[in-house]
Amino acid sequence: MVVCPECDGTWNSGEVVKGEIITCPDCGVELEVLNVEPLQIAPAPEEEEDWGE
Numbered sequence: 001m002v003v004c005p006e007c008d009g010t011w012n013s014g015e016v017v018k019g020e021i022i023t024c025p026d027c028g029v030e031l032e033v034l035n036v037e038p039l040q041i042a043p044a045p046e047e048e049e050d051w052g053e
């Protein structure tokens with residue numbers, strides 16, 4: 001179960017992995033998975049970094 005820090009919506013994300021970006025189905029905010037057990041999420045940075053190759 002994921003609880004959105006933005007809208008307090010909850011949903012079942014299924015399997016997530018650390019570092020994954022998930023999107024709240026309620027408000028659409030992007031959330032980064034900081035840790036899996038226990039589950040910790042935080043709003044992902046809005047700007048996408050281009051790391052190049």
Ligand SMILES: [Zn+2]
Nearest residue numbers: 004007024027
């Ligand atoms: Zn939300």
